[in-house]
Amino acid sequence: MTGKKKSAQASVEAMYRVFTVPEAPESTLSRIDQDISRNLAGFLQEHIVAVERDLSEVEKDFSEYNIPEKPVFVSEQAQFLLDKLVANSVHTASPAFIGHMTSALPYFMLPLSKIMIALNQNLVKTETSKAFTPMERQVLGMVHRLVYEEDGSFYRKWMHDPRHTLGVMCSGGTIANLTALWVARNRAFPAEGSFRGLHQEGLFRALKYYGHEGAAILVSSRGHYSLRKAADVLGLGRDALIAVETDDRNRIQPDALREKCLELQKQKIKIMAICGVAGTTETGNVDPLDAVADIAREFGAHFHVDAAWGGPTLFSRTHKHLLRGIEKADSVTFDAHKQLYVPMGAGLVVFKDPSLATAVEHHAQYIIRKGSRDLGSTTLEGSRPGMSMLIHSGLRILGREGYEILIDQGIEKARIFGEMIDEAPDFELVTEPELNILTYRYCPEDVQQALRVADELQAEKLNTCLNRITKFIQKIQRERGKAFVSRTRLEPAHYYRFPCIVFRVVLANPLTTREILAEILEEQRKLSGDEGISDEMTILHQMAAAVLKQHEPSARQA
C-alpha cells in the first residue's frame, strides 16, 4: 500500500469508528453526559456564565465560515461547546428567569429524550415509525378528549382510523396555528360545481368563483404574531388579519368583533376564521370564548382557539372555567414545550371534527399512500421526530393531577406576586394576572400620584420617561445575569392608550419561590438608583412634581 492509500484507508476507518465505537466513559463528552444525568441544575449553574457577554463579542467565536477540511477531535469540540456555547447560553431553567415561556424540565425528560433520539424515528409514515404512529394518535386523542370531552365511543371509532385524524403534531404553536388556518382557508372555499376547490385552483380563482373581494381572519389586538405571519404565508396578505379591540383586561370585545364582521361582510370579504386567544402571550388573558364561538357560528366562520399557552389550564378544576367555550372550537392549538413541560420543538393542533384535516390531505407514491395510516398525509411538515413520546410520558408520569398542581401553583404565585407589586409603593402593576402572567413597571409613588391626575399630554411625557427607565432596568438586570424579566409594550386605556413599556413575567417554573420574586423586585429597585439612569429619574420626579402642583386639589383627593 502506498502512503497515500494508507492514509485514505485510515480516514475511512476513522469515519467508520464514529458510527460504531461509543464514546469512552472517561471522555469529555461522556463526563458531560454523566454530569447532566446526575445533576442537571448543578451542571447549568456551573457552566452557564451569569454575567452577559456582549453578542458582538460572542460572535467572534463563531466567525469562521469555512467548514474545516480536517476532522476536529470530539473532545476538542466538546470543550469548545462548553467554553463558548454553553457558557454563553441562557439559563432558561433558572427559577429567577421569569421572563420566558421556557421553564425547567422534569428530570425524566432527559433520559427519555435520549431514547427518542437514539431511535431516530420519522413520524411522516409508519414505515419509519411503526408503534410511534399509534402512540402519537393516542396523544392527539388524549388532548382532544381534554378539550372536547367526547365520549368513549367517539375515541374508539376515530382515534386510530387511518382515514381520519383528531389532530396534527408539529414543531410548535406557529405551525399549529398555520395548519389550523390552512384547513380553515381550504374549507372556506371548497370544490363546488365547476370549481375544484381552493386547494386545487388557488385563492385567486376561489375568490372569483365565490364572488368575494377578500378573506379575513379576526383576532383580538393581543393575538400572537404568528397569526399575521399565517395570513401572509396563506396568500391572504397581512392586511387580512383584522385586529379587534380589547377591553381593559386584554380580552376581545364581542360587540366590536361582531360589528367588524358585519362591516367586512358588506365589503364582500369572506369571514374565513375567527380566533379566540386562551392565554395572550403578553398578559395571559383569556378571550370570552363562548361569546366568540357564537359569533363565529353566526357568520359561518371557522372558530380557532390559540391555546398555545393557556390550554393546559384545562387540567385545573379550579380554573378551567376560564376557558369555557373552547369545546366549541373547530380547532385548538396547544404548545407542548410550554406548559406541558416538554423540551423545545413540540406543538399540536386538535380538530373537533375528525374529517376536518382532509382539507389539506396530501399523498405521494413513495410515501403516505392513500389509505395508509401515515400521519404525514395531513401534516404541514414532512419528516418529523418522535416528540409525541415525550408528551405521552409527561401526560402519564405527571397525570392530570400533576399538571393541575403546576397550573394552580403558577396562577397562585402570579396572584401573590401581583399583591407584592401592589403593596410596594414604588412599583405599578400594569396588568393583573388572570392566568400566570402579569406585567408591571418601576414607578415611584409621586409619579403614580401624578399619573392619576395627569392630562393626556402630561401622561404621555411621564410615560415616555418611564419607558426609558423600564428599558434600562430590564436590560441591566438581564446583563447582570442573576434574574430575568422580559419586556413588552402595552397601550393601557387609563393612560390614553399611550404605548407603555412594561416588565412581563411568566410564572411557570415550579421552582420559583416568593423569596426569589422579592429579590427580583429588590434588584430592580436598586437599579432604579443606578447612575446610568439618574438624569432620567431626576427629570421624572420634576415632571411629577409639576403635574401634582398644577392639580393640587384633585391630587389630594385621589
Next chain:
Amino acid sequence: MTGKKKSAQASVEAMYRVFTVPEAPESTLSRIDQDISRNLAGFLQEHIVAVERDLSEVEKDFSEYNIPEKPVFVSEQAQFLLDKLVANSVHTASPAFIGHMTSALPYFMLPLSKIMIALNQNLVKTETSKAFTPMERQVLGMVHRLVYEEDGSFYRKWMHDPRHTLGVMCSGGTIANLTALWVARNRAFPAEGSFRGLHQEGLFRALKYYGHEGAAILVSSRGHYSLRKAADVLGLGRDALIAVETDDRNRIQPDALREKCLELQKQKIKIMAICGVAGTTETGNVDPLDAVADIAREFGAHFHVDAAWGGPTLFSRTHKHLLRGIEKADSVTFDAHKQLYVPMGAGLVVFKDPSLATAVEHHAQYIIRKGSRDLGSTTLEGSRPGMSMLIHSGLRILGREGYEILIDQGIEKARIFGEMIDEAPDFELVTEPELNILTYRYCPEDVQQALRVADELQAEKLNTCLNRITKFIQKIQRERGKAFVSRTRLEPAHYYRFPCIVFRVVLANPLTTREILAEILEEQRKLSGDEGISDEMTILHQMAAAVLKQHEPSARQA
C-alpha cells in the same frame, strides 16, 4: 393538618421532586440511558423486535384516550415504553434497512443531543438563545459557503449582520422548501406604486395589480411532494405546481421546461419559481442545474434548488460536478437529518442574496423587535430548538473530508449494488444510480426477455403482474424484519410509461456492506418462491412464454 391537606401537600412535594431530584442511577430509566451510551447498536438490536406486529395489534396498547388522573411511576412508564413502543419501533440504524433516508447516527450525536435538550434554548430570539444565535448564523454561513463559495469579505460582512441572513433554519426540508417559495412568491409581487406588496395585500390583489391570471412553480415530474403542498399552502393551488417531463434518467428536460414557460407566459401566468432537484427522492438523480438556471434567468423567475438529499454531494471533490449550476440558485434546501447525519428534525435553506429573506420579515413588540439579532424574524416557525448545535458539531467533527468519505462510499456502494443486480439474471435494475439511490425489482430472466419484445398491451400485462409480486416481496421482507427496502412507482419510458412498482434503495448507512446487500437480494429471491405469490408467478411465466412464442425470431435476436 387534615388528611386531605396532607395528601395535597404530598402531591405538591412529589411534583417538586420531579423537577429537582435526578433519576436514581439504578432506576430503569438510568439503566436505559447508560445502555444507550455504552452500546447503542446493542440496545437497538436487543430491544427492537424484528418480526413485525400488525399495526392494528399495536394500536391496542395505545387505545386509552383519558389522560390518567393519577401519576404513573417513572419506572412503570419506562418499562411500558421499552415493551410497547421501543420494541415495536423501526430499526432505522440497521445496516440492512436500506429503504429509508434515515440512517445510523455518529455516536457523538447522542451526548450532544442531551446537552442541547438540557439547555432547552429557544432560537426565536437572542433572549432565549444568546450564543446559540451566532452559532446558528455560523452554520448557515458555512453551508452558504459550501454552496456559493463567496469570498471571505462576503461572510465577514453578512454572516452576523442583524438586518440580514444567509439562510433560515427549520425542522426539515418541507418547511425549507415552503420558506424558499414563500420568499419567491412575495418577491414576485413586490410593493409598487399604490400596491403595498403581496405580503401585505394578498395574492388576489397582487395578481389583479400586476395583470396576471395566476402564478406557477415549475419542477420536474420527479420533484418532491412538498412542493405541491407548498403551492397549496401559499394559496397558489396545487394546479400551480407544473410538473415538467423528465428524460430517461429522471432529469428535467430543459427544452420541455422552456416550452412550458413560454406557454404559461402566453396564458398570463407569472413564472414565480423554477425548482431544480439535486437528488430526486425516488431515484437520486440531479437535474441539469446550469441549464435550468439559465431558463429561470430568462423568465425572471426565482431559481430554487431542492438539495434536501443531494446537497452534501458538494463535499465530494469527485462528484460535486454533478451539482454544477447550484451556485446560481437564489435559494437552496438542505436536510441536515439526512446526509449530514444529524438526528431527525433539522433542515435549512440558504439564500444567495443576504437580503432575500426580508420579503418574509416579521416583527412584534415582545419578540424579534426591529434591529434585533433575533433569528425568528425570518423563520416560518416561531419557537425552535438548538438543532444547529448538532449540525455545527457534525461539520467540525467529521470535517469536509469526513463527509466526503461518506458521500463517496455511498455512491460507490450504489454502483456496486447496481452491478450485483445487473449480473443477477432474475433481477432487473430499473434506474441506475447517479448518487446513492437506485431502484430495481425481481424479474425472472424469461420475463425480462419477454419485456424486451412485448408490445404495449403485453408489457402492461407483464408489468401489472410484476407489480403485484414486487409489492408482495417488499411487504413480506419488511414484516420479517431482517432487512428493508422501500418501494415506489415509476413510469419507465421503455415500458411505454406504464406505472411500474419498484424496490427503492438508499445507500447512506456507512455500515451497510456488500455481504448485507447480497443477503437482501437472496432473501428477495427466496420470497419470490413463497407460496403466497406462487399463483401470480405461474401466470407471469405463462404470459412471458406466450409473448416469447409470438415474437420468437426477434426474441432470439435480442
